[in-house]
Amino acid sequence: MIKALFAASDADWRTYKAALNAAFEKVGLEVDLSRSHAAQEVSYMVYAPSGPLQDFSPYVNCKAVLSLWAGVERIVGNQSLTQPLARMVDPSMAQGMMEYVVAQVLRHHLGMDRYLRGQDGVWRHGEMPPVAQDSPITVLGLGELGRFAGLALSSLGFPVRGWSRTKREVDGIVCYHGDEGLAAALKGTRGIVLLLPATAGTENILNANTLALPAKGAFIVNPGRGTLIDDTALLAAIETGQIGGATLDVFRTEPLPKDHPYWSNPKVTVTPHIAAFTRPDSACDVIAENMRRSEAGEPLLYLVDRKRGY
Amino acid sequence: MIKALFAASDADWRTYKAALNAAFEKVGLEVDLSRSHAAQEVSYMVYAPSGPLQDFSPYVNCKAVLSLWAGVERIVGNQSLTQPLARMVDPSMAQGMMEYVVAQVLRHHLGMDRYLRGQDGVWRHGEMPPVAQDSPITVLGLGELGRFAGLALSSLGFPVRGWSRTKREVDGIVCYHGDEGLAAALKGTRGIVLLLPATAGTENILNANTLALPAKGAFIVNPGRGTLIDDTALLAAIETGQIGGATLDVFRTEPLPKDHPYWSNPKVTVTPHIAAFTRPDSACDVIAENMRRSEAGEPLLYLVDRKRGY
Numbered sequence: 001m002i003k004a005l006f007a008a009s010d011a012d013w014r015t016y017k018a019a020l021n022a023a024f025e026k027v028g029l030e031v032d033l034s035r036s037h038a039a040q041e042v043s044y045m046v047y048a049p050s051g052p053l054q055d056f057s058p059y060v061n062c063k064a065v066l067s068l069w070a071g072v073e074r075i076v077g078n079q080s081l082t083q084p085l086a087r088m089v090d091p092s093m094a095q096g097m098m099e100y101v102v103a104q105v106l107r108h109h110l111g112m113d114r115y116l117r118g119q120d121g122v123w124r125h126g127e128m129p130p131v132a133q134d135s136p137i138t139v140l141g142l143g144e145l146g147r148f149a150g151l152a153l154s155s156l157g158f159p160v161r162g163w164s165r166t167k168r169e170v171d172g173i174v175c176y177h178g179d180e181g182l183a184a185a186l187k188g189t190r191g192i193v194l195l196l197p198a199t200a201g202t203e204n205i206l207n208a209n210t211l212a213l214p215a216k217g218a219f220i221v222n223p224g225r226g227t228l229i230d231d232t233a234l235l236a237a238i239e240t241g242q243i244g245g246a247t248l249d250v251f252r253t254e255p256l257p258k259d260h261p262y263w264s265n266p267k268v269t270v271t272p273h274i275a276a277f278t279r280p281d282s283a284c285d286v287i288a289e290n291m292r293r294s295e296a297g298e299p300l301l302y303l304v305d306r307k308r309g310y
Numbered sequence: 311m312i313k314a315l316f317a318a319s320d321a322d323w324r325t326y327k328a329a330l331n332a333a334f335e336k337v338g339l340e341v342d343l344s345r346s347h348a349a350q351e352v353s354y355m356v357y358a359p360s361g362p363l364q365d366f367s368p369y370v371n372c373k374a375v376l377s378l379w380a381g382v383e384r385i386v387g388n389q390s391l392t393q394p395l396a397r398m399v400d401p402s403m404a405q406g407m408m409e410y411v412v413a414q415v416l417r418h419h420l421g422m423d424r425y426l427r428g429q430d431g432v433w434r435h436g437e438m439p440p441v442a443q444d445s446p447i448t449v450l451g452l453g454e455l456g457r458f459a460g461l462a463l464s465s466l467g468f469p470v471r472g473w474s475r476t477k478r479e480v481d482g483i484v485c486y487h488g489d490e491g492l493a494a495a496l497k498g499t500r501g502i503v504l505l506l507p508a509t510a511g512t513e514n515i516l517n518a519n520t521l522a523l524p525a526k527g528a529f530i531v532n533p534g535r536g537t538l539i540d541d542t543a544l545l546a547a548i549e550t551g552q553i554g555g556a557t558l559d560v561f562r563t564e565p566l567p568k569d570h571p572y573w574s575n576p577k578v579t580v581t582p583h584i585a586a587f588t589r590p591d592s593a594c595d596v597i598a599e600n601m602r603r604s605e606a607g608e609p610l611l612y613l614v615d616r617k618r619g620y
Contacts, residue, residue, distance in 0.1 A: 095441045095467060102466065103416035110413055115581045116426060121573045123565030128587045131405045155465050156412065157405060255433030263431045271425045277438045 002031045002291070003041050005059070008048035008068060016068070019280040020046065023288035029295065044291055045083070049074040056081040063294050066287045067304075068278065070145075071225065073198040076309050085304040086290050090283040094148045097276035100223055101149040101193055102156070104247045104269075108191060108219035109135055109158075113245070130190075132157035138185050138214075140205065141195035141224060142168045142175065143310075145276070149193060161185045165201060186213035191221065197310035198225035208233040217244035223275030226251040231262070238267045249275040312341045312601070313351050315369070318358035318378060326378070329590040330356065333598035339605065354601055355393070359384040366391040374604050376597045377614075378588065380455075381535065383508040386619050395614040396600050400593040404458045407586035410533055411459040411503055412466070414557045414579075418501060418529035419445055419468075423555070440500075442467035448495050448524075450515065451505035451534060452478045452485065453620075455586070459503060471495045475511060496523035501531065507620035508535035516540060521547040527554035533585030536561040541572070548577045559585040 006013055006020075013035060024031040033046070039058035047053070048068040056065065057080040064084045067075065072087050107113070110129050118124055135158055139150040142164040154160040154172040162173040163185040169175055176185040182205075186192065192214060196202045206220065207230040220243060222229060231252070237243040247269040248262060254273055262268045290300050304310060316323055316330075323345060334341040343356070349368035357363070358378040366375065367390040374394045377385065382397050417423070420439050428434055445468055449460040452474040464470040464482040472483040473495040479485055486495040492515075496502065502524060506512045516530065517540040530553060532539060541562070547553040557579040558572060564583055572578045600610050614620060 092441055095443070096439075099416055099420060099439075099442060099466070103413065103420055103422060106409055106413035107417065107422075110409060112413060112417075113426075115584070116423075116579060119573055119580060121568035121570075123582045125582055126584060128589070129406075129409075131402055131589075132409060133405070152466060156409070156462060258431035260431075263429055269426060270429060272433045272435055274425070274436060279438070279441075 002029060002043050002295070003037045004031050004033045004044040004046060004291070005037050005042045005062075006033055006035050006046050007051050007053040008046070009050035012048055012050055012068065015280050016046070016284060019284040020287060023281075023284035024291070026285070027288045027292040029288065029292055031291070044294070046287055047075070054078065054080075056083060059083065064290065064300060066290055068283065068287075070276075070278070071198065072304055072310060073225070076304060076306055084300060085306075086300045087302040087304055087310065088278060088283055088286060089144050089302045090278050090286060092279040092282040093276045094144050096279075097145045097195070097223060098149045098152045100249070100275040101195075101221060102152050104221045104223075105137060105153060105158070105191055105193065105219075106156075108221070108245050108247070133159065135159075135190040136161060136188070137191040137193065138163065138189040139173070139193045139195060140185070140228075141197070142170060142173070143195065143197070146193075146195035147173070149195060153193075161189065182210065183213060186210055189214045189218060191219045194220070194222040194224040194228045196224050196228055198227045199309040201309075203227045204230040204233075206230060206234065208236070211237040211243060214243075216242055218242075219244055220246040220248075222246070223249040226254070235261055235265065238265060243267075245269075247271065249273055312339060312353050312605070313347045314341050314343045314354040314356060314601070315347050315352045315372075316343055316345050316356050317361050317363040318356070319360035322358055322360055322378065325590050326356070326594065329594040330597060333591075333594035334601070336595070337598045337602040339598065339602055341601070354604070356597055357385070364388065364390075366393060369393065374600065374610060376600055378593065378597075380586075380588070381508065382614055382620060383535070386614060386616055394610060395616075396610045397612045397614055397620065398588060398593055398596060399454050399612045400588050400596060402589040402592040403586045404454050406589075407455045407505070407533060408459045408462045410559070410585040411505075411531060412462050414531045414533075415447060415463060415468070415501055415503065415529075416466075418531070418555050418557070443469065445469075445500040446471060446498070447501040447503060448473065448499040449483070449503045449505060450495070450538075451507070452480060452483070453505065453507070456503075456505035457483070459505060463503075471499065492520065493523060496520055499524045499528060501529045504530070504532040504534040504538045506534050506538055508537045509619035511619075513537045514540040514543075516544065518543040518546070521553060524553075526552055528552075529554055530556040530558075532556070533559040536564070545571055545575065548575060553577075555579075557581065559583055 045065045062083045137158045138161045142162045150160045160173045163176045167177045245267045249271045355375045447468045448471045452472045460470045460483045470483045473486045477487045555577045559581045
């Protein structure tokens with residue numbers, strides 16, 4: 001019997017308990033999942049920062065910490081964490097994220113807000129939008145989420161440029177990388193999608209300099225992380241018309257404070273961190289598969305590189 | 311020198327004149343395009359119902375009427391029209407239509423309106439939407455536009471059902487046809503996209519009976535023709551919650567009258583016939599190609615079957 005500690009919030013326990021036990025059974029593991037095992041008896045930890053656990057040092061026999069969250073920036077710098085750490089890469093989350101990205105990119109690309117807001121009985125023709133083929137979109141971040149969303153945009157006809165810190169090749173996406181590649185990826189683009197992790201290297205990657213590079217009136221979609229954008233620079237670029245619109249799902253402070261200028265700016269759409277839900281069933285399959293791999297001596301999926309931060 | 315009559319509005323003449331002449335030159339035809347040729351000298355007619363011409367009988371030497379519009383319901387019943395009639399099938403229009411359809415389907419599917427309308431500083435999590443894989447979408451009409459939009463939805467993960475009057479097979483779409491296939495195509499579906507032509511056989515195809523078939527709360531997207539929907543039945547189905555939302559681009563009377571209940575219904579989004587613009591450049595290529603074919607003795611593209619009505 002494998003002893004696994006569930007270290008997350010009460011709400012997460014209600015959401016995940018049955019789904020995790022079902023997933024363990026599916027892969028043939030006998031797991032005693034509990035919130036109160038003695039520390040030295042714990043073989044695996046299912047973890048989210050939503051719970052109180054901060055000190056990993058008592059868990060001396062823990063073979064892996066399996067995160068319920070995709071983003072690990074609140075745990076990766078924890079010095080007491082010496083166990084292998086695996087991120088959550090939920091295939092349903094990648095699907096949901098792609099749906100959000102495609103929905104927002106098409107909404108901005110087609111200028112739909114003028115119609116959605118104009119339900120007042122006045123029949124107003126808008127400008128004829130360009131077709132997707134004439135609207136390059138740049139996806140910053142080519143991890144699972146960025147690749148999947150970028151390929152979906154490409155399949156609809158958008159010329160897609162991708163950018164990542166280190167070199168990546170993705171069929172159907174023109175790939176750039178590194179500091180020198182960033183300007184080329186952004187130059188003249190009509191839309192920017194942010195799907196980078198939050199690291200020291202990605203903080204404020206959209207700033208006054210980089211926001212000047214896209215075509216005038218380009219749009220921003222950020223379902224990635226709040227720290228990727230210099231908020232003051234974005235509001236200034238919207239003010240001048242350089243950026244024509246932004247749909248933001250993540251923020252430095254969440255919930256976004258009621259008096260934040262994003263809420264009242266007509267060119268900014270705030271969504272409350274709903275771009276991608278983790279779906280318990282498919283997420284638990286990932287946790288169970290990683291535990292099975294570890295028990296079988298196979299490498300863990302989605303292992304976090306502490307130096308890179310994701 | 312081929313004499314071609316341009317029979318459409320003044321505005322269309324300004325839009326199309328140069329583009330048509332460029333397209334003729336591209337396919338190597340010498341065409342004298344004018345708005346005032348003598349009737350018996352006209353070899354081809356470029357036509358839209360936006361102009362005054364209603365009597366085709368004087369054009370005794372006209373080899374074909376080439377429509378600038380995709381919809382031909384205002385011309386197909388004209389008894390004086392004995393010449394072959396070709397519809398406009400503009401590849402850019404199919405692209406634009408697909409973009410509109412995907413944008414609206416994703417917007418309804420993801421429940422985006424609750425966020426777009428909730429920009430008041432209150433951080434509201436919505437329900438977790440299903441993933442596309444759990445949301446079957448039914449496309450009524452499997453012509454160029456229906457197939458292209460249906461395949462795009464399928465590529466994003468939606469299970470897509472298609473329906474046409476006569477049998478069609480499309481890879482990636484589960485196809486139904488005829489009166490008996492309609493109920494199966496609609497039963498339990500989560501969204502309906504209307505891309506049928508306006509004919510006697512398609513009038514009010516969405517009515518009190520057929521609107522009862524989809525899953526409760528299903529949505530309607532109509533960029534096809536206004537006559538496809540029994541408007542009173544749709545408003546009643548929205549009132550009971552059977553239909554959760556509708557985005558309508560075409561109407562029996564356009565512009566939609568200011569006092570029409572669609573404008574004020576919060577579950578209905580009116581767009582002013584902008585789902586698919588005909589793009590002059592690509593449309594003119596279709597006109598020129600058909601004229602070239604006719605001169606070379608090849609069959610016309612997109613020839614209208616007067617009995618079917620499209």
